[in-house]
Amino acid sequence: MRNLFGTDGVRGQANALLTPDFVMRLGRAVGQQLLRTTSHMPPRVLIGRDTRRSGAMLETALISGLTAVGVHATSAGVVPTPAIAYLVREGRYDLGIVLSASHNPAPDNGIKLIGGDGYKFPDEYEAEIERLLNEAPEPFPYPAPDQIGLWELSAREAEQYLLYLLHLMREMTGEREPLRGMHIAVDCANGAASAFAPVLLSELGAKVSAVACEPNGDNINEGCGSTHIDHLQRTVLETGAHLGVAFDGDADRALFCDENAEPVDGDAIMTLWALTRQQQGSLQPPLVVATEMSNLGMEKRLQAEGITLLRTKVGDRYVAEAMRAHHALIGGEQSGHLIFAERATTGDGLITMLETLNLALRLQRPFSEIAHPFEPYPQKLITIPVQDKHAWQTHPEIQAQIARVQALLAGRGRLNIRASGTENAIRIMVEAETPALVDEALQPLVDAVRNALA
CATH class of the missing domain: 3.30.310.50 (Alpha-D-phosphohexomutase, C-terminal domain)
Structure with missing residues (x-):
């Protein structure tokens, strides 16, 4: 049974649970497991982090543990969690590691592991890493100096992810600047989306009103982002934006509000997307995967259109597993973790934003008229x-x-x-x-x- 890993990796307060010594030893255990299970040598790991003060410190410790046992490590710097899932798959890395505590406050941090296929590791894999960590001999038998892994810092990874998102939206719409004429408010939670979302929207032609895009290490998720949607609502009303989108600290989730500042959650976006695809005859199978927390009104609306709602335990790893098992095209959580299986292997707030904007463009109506597709139960x-x-x-x-x-x-x-x-x-x-x-x-x-x- 796992004790260290929760539903989204290891979480804890920096310099409490997550000390440099502990993270170094965890990195060492992860490296040992890779050396046992990877067919080619040396294994390659890609690392990303969000904007927390502790991120660079813990990343350095993690790299020390990995390279000490012979694993090569590449740092992508501050990038959204889903960027690592995409880049690991595209770059033929054996593992992705993200240092982030998602929507938690700045003193917290976390470590999540992403397999070479872009999916989060199964429980059994994490349990074996935990065993290696707990049973590590002292002194540890480190390899010879010429077997130490190499490390590099690479800016090309973040650029590749941004180019992928631009290509995706242009491919969906058939236009280079499909958002020209749209005014979009964006709240980046002073997190990993800060260097991506405003640039992405501007490149696609939108007028952008960006807030909470100035991370200082301590202000991630502080009174902003998807856990404080009122910040985005005020911005939409003050700027007259056509709609607003708010991310969490690592940009794996996105929530919205319409031009009247009415909130739009993950249930609403999943329902709108599924209903649109069903009307087009392209929702195959006619299935949406959500969690126990999703609104009963959503379930009834989907059922009325011949779409099944399959519920899982809370946690995007369980949604992803059910989607793979049932070949579902969309799944997610009310909180804004949405997985579009045709685009990504995990929840991606920026892809959620693009898919939602694509729907708004196609339906050619005010966002308030399309973004509330069912009557929610209180x-x-x-x-x-x-x-x-x-x-x-x-x-x-x-x-x-x-x-x-x-x-x-x-x-x-x-x-x-x-x-x-x-x-x-x-x-x-x-x-x-x-x-x-x-x-x-x-x-x-x-x-x-x-x-x-x-």
Whole structure:
């Protein structure tokens, strides 16, 4: 069983869990596993990071561990997480590693592993790396000096990813500047999208109002980005933009708002995309993969058009696995992690933006008229920080409240309670026919969890 790796790799606070010594040893274990499983030598690894203060420090430690056991490492610098997934696949690397904590605050960081096929590693692979880390002998038997791996810093990787995105949009639309005449507000969360999204949109002809594009190492996700959509909403209203898009710190997710500053989440974009493809006769199979958190209104709207909604556990790795198993063209999460299987192997906020803009261009209507394709059920999601995020499963008072909620919502809504995969927290989601029913179901359960575990 894995203890170190969560649903999105290793997460923790810099210089707490993620110390340079620990990250060096983790890099060493990753390198050992590569040496065991790679058919050619030496293995090649591509590394990217977001804009956190700790990123360069931890990257240096990671490179030390990898190269010490004979792995060659290339640093792409600050790039979106999905850029590494694309570049690993295209550049014939054996592994991609991203240093990022996604939407978490700046003191946190993380390490996620991406296989040579562009997909995140399976649990078993990460478990073996964890075993190697825990069982490493001291002193460690390092190889001879002439077996040490090489390292290089490469700017061409980031440029290649940007060129791919430009080519993708021009291929979809058949125009060099398809966004000419459009005014787009963009919030880059002071993260990895900062050097990509405004340039990409401008190159495609758009007028761009960009905010939160000045990372300083400490301001990533701070009051901005996809977890603070109000920042984008204000920008849209102040600038008169036709629509707005907000990324998280590593740009693997994107959320939107229309010209009236009404928010548009991942459920809405997936539904709009799937309905459009279904009407064109090109949604094969007629299937959308989403998670337990996606709105019931989305499911009913898709069903009405003959489209099946397949739900998975929360986490884009589970969405990706289900998409591969069922050959789905689209899948994702309400939070904006969307996977377009024809374009990418993982959630990509910039591709999500381009696919959404392509829909807006094709439908030739104000974004507010197309971006709300179903009537959502009232829904509330509460995150409760706790010491032990698994204790709720056996706590009698919490279990009694869960039984009460399930009986109350029978046939009228849904309850989802789970341990966070990235934080020491419990997430509780209630969805029901009316806001009053949501509150009646949710609040006593939240109180019980806080009283027992917070």
